[in-house]
Amino acid sequence: MPDPTETTGPTGTTEPSPAPIRVLVVDDHQVVRRGLRTFLEIQDDIEVVGEAADGPTAVDRAKELGPDVILMDVKMPGGDGVEALRRLRECGHPARVLVVTSFTEQRTVVPALRAGAAGYVQKDIDPEALAGAIRSVHAGHVLLEPAIAQALLAQDSGGGAGRAGSLTERETEVLALIARGRSNREIARALVLSEKTVKTHVSNILMKLDLADRTQAALWAVRNGLAGD
Template sequence: MAEIRVLITDDHEMVRRGLRTFLELHEDIRVVGEASNGAECVELALTQQPDVILLDLKMPGDDGVATLRQLKAQGVSAKVLVVTSFNEVAQLLPAVREGAAGVVYKNIDPAALAGAIRSVHNGHILLPPEVASALITGSTEPDRLARLTARERDVLAEIALGRSNREIARSLMLAEKTVKTHVSSILMKLSVEDRTQAALYAVRHGLTS
């Protein structure tokens, strides 16, 4: 049985160690390297020639999407399986559009993860139903969320709590004028008319705790 060479990329050492320990129990899977960030991932992909790369989306430096772009630019042929704790379609679609062969969540059953690695290695596309649906229908909802910057998401979360611009400025340590600019940008990007609609949008799409 041919081995599947796997490169693990995650900024948390405990996650990498756990994945390696489990995967090495499978005779057909061999871990050929561990990377803690995007740059290391690209470097190891070029030197170790993995068949499958397990890639976290949120990492210091280049995130998972940027890393996918770099892998593509360097001509890396490995299949990329995103392993993430994110479950918002807006955060997952960019990775798929940049060439990820599959997406699984970090709470996946270990045996299912091994199966997912084999599946993408064999050329299959493995996506959560909600991501596949968004790709098929061309839903614009995820695209709206993807337009927001990280700071705008912070401001939107504060809006959803019913806070005024002054309160948001104090909470996020921003100038009130800056908050006002962010609010205007949020309303435009979400295609909503006022703060109330923006707050409802935030709650509906799980942007609040």
């Protein structure tokens, strides 16, 4: 009987199925955590590995469980999501954080994005759309509504401004694709490069422009006219 974790490749050989996306759910309301878990656990490619009710616990659980994606509420008693995002960045945790919140005001969402979130969705999002958002940020995309992107640009102090000349032609191409929401895999395919090479280019871009993450890089590219149509 075939192993359900394997798929048949083009040559007829069996290949391991991709590992599920490991998700940590962070919200101070148990009913919200339970609802998210109930829906996500029926997704074949998503696995809920744990929960947390506040920011400090979320950081500890992230270090313990190693999730790929963290669904993070912003306002929680005992430690909010923005501070948790900062602590995750400081410790170099690789998880992509998707803010799931009922607060959509710029003064609430913008600090979370500037602290390193890969995007945000509202708590009343359609369940299938939430699963899609998880897959999207896991693939390296940045999820920003136009109004929030404009708010980030307006608040940007200009980090990296004037340094475009320090980028190589290839790095400029990679940056333009980051601004269009492409993942490393998609950039590699578009430019006929290995993913490892793309990761190196991304690291160099962030270093040269003195930026912290892909979100800031995407915004820098938009501000400097590299995003294209």
